[in-house]
Amino acid sequence: MPISTTKKMLAVTVAAGVILALAGCGQAPTEKSGSSGDTPAASNFKPCIVSDDGGWNDKSFNESAKNGIDKAAEELGVKAVDVESSSESDYAPNIENLLGQNCTLIISVGFKLSADTIKAATANPDVDFAIIDDGADGNQDGKPDAPNIKPILFDTVQAAYLGGYAAAAWSHKSGVDKVGTFGGLQIPSVAIFMDGFIEGVQGFNKDNSANVATFGWDVASQKGSFTGGFDANDTAKQTAKGILDQGVDVILPVGGPIYKSAAAAIKDSGKDTLMMGVDSDLAVADTSVAGVTLVSIMKRIDQAVYDTVKSASTGKMDFTPYIGTLENDGVGLSSFHDFESKLPEGLTAKLDDLKKQIIAGDLKVESVNSPK
Incomplete structure (x- = not known):
């Protein structure tokens, strides 16, 4: 989320909306994922995730994202790697840390990790990336700045x-x-x-x-x-x-x-x-x-992350931007x-x-x- 002004933040989000409108919303979350009939994970599949500075125990978006990757990893029989950010200065080193561990999918949790995620994805085109709450459109041209980044967004x-x-x-x-x-x-x-x-x-x-x-x-x-x-x-x-x-x-x-x-x-x-x-x-x-x-x-960040991990595990990641809505049950009220x-x-x-x-x-x- 490292954008210098609120005005620029809004511009990034609106610009990212252009590609989302063209691509359409992601598929609705489904509880059928993870069944015994699923395509098995690629042998080298290694899902990884980096938190925003709220930490994994924020009872909110960081924790929800981690729950999603943990559930998918357990079903796939692989080990997920997570790194926690204490401040903005941790973002780039944490992503580099995951790259050094040969992660095949790296999920960044939050708008503030946008610039570092784009930089890493551009430099590592063979690694799959996803980012929550950001369109990965730093140059504001209406599409993600690297083709190997999947935006995970919500019309909250x-x-x-x-x-x-x-x-x-x-x-x-x-x-x-x-x-x-x-x-x-x-x-x-x-x-x-x-x-x-x-x-x-x-x-x-x-x-x-x-x-x-x-x-x-x-x-x-x-x-x-x-x-x-x-x-x-x-x-x-x-x-x-x-x-x-x-x-x-x-x-x-x-x-x-x-x-x-x-x-x-x-x-x-x-x-x-x-x-x-x-x-x-x-x-x-x-x-x-x-x-x-x-x-x-x-x-429902956990479900969106879960679905993203399952998609990436086949070796054929779907980079179509996902937008959670009431219609696809990506957002909603609790009890x-x-x-x-x-x-x-x-x-x-x-x-x-x-x-x-x-x-x-x-x-x-x-x-x-x-x-x-």
Whole structure:
């Protein structure tokens, strides 16, 4: 994700969308992969993965990606190699480390690894690469900069719309009528969650003649509250507190481990505020916050990585860009778990209907941060 300005980040994502539109979305994830009838892995197949600086235990996108490669490797009977990044300065050395271990597939987890991944892929055309949350289009010509890189992207705005709608419904029922969000870094893969969340609240207001207020993000100006990173630190806690101080009773932290800071800020407030998870089903991934997690807006990174590894294992990697959507089950909402019985009457049926409308194209849910 090493792009110097937000404006350039958005441009990279939009430009990458050109090739995605031409190539079409990747195939829907399937649970049938890994059956005994699958083509066996090539004898020299060695899948490898490098994390972003959130680490493998972020209960979010890094961990989800690792779960996907581990599952595929186990089914294939091969050993996956993983290296963890502590900072941006680790990206290039970590990729070189994997190349030195003769990896045949290297998966980079995150936008921030884009430049180093492109450089390595260009220099090593016989190695397969994939990158999550980036189009690998540094020169902005509408296609990946190297033919041996597979972009793995997610149109998360669709699922986030449903999450925002649910948050607004919950807050309206409580009588608070205030919700908010904040992010880690202002990059497309973070901002797209915030876009969908706010648009979902607006959709609820329109459908119900309500006036649920939003804090932390403005879709039109693309400006809002960010911590400057993905670490669960005091900066993240204070950023969360700033949103909570507006009186919200649902908050969406977007950026891996920063949810921990939001949970700590909620605890300190002494209020019944709930939060929402991103990427993984947070109530399951971290049971310590299940009691304050209303629902999670999921990107099924694990399944996309799993499918990519299985494809590469045959020696004939499919480099067609993958876009996770509601239609192919690449994004979606988790269960509401213990809050299911406390939801406003008819909400789950309404969310199902909205999902169908989005898939059918009857309800347009879009973001400037979408991989179009």
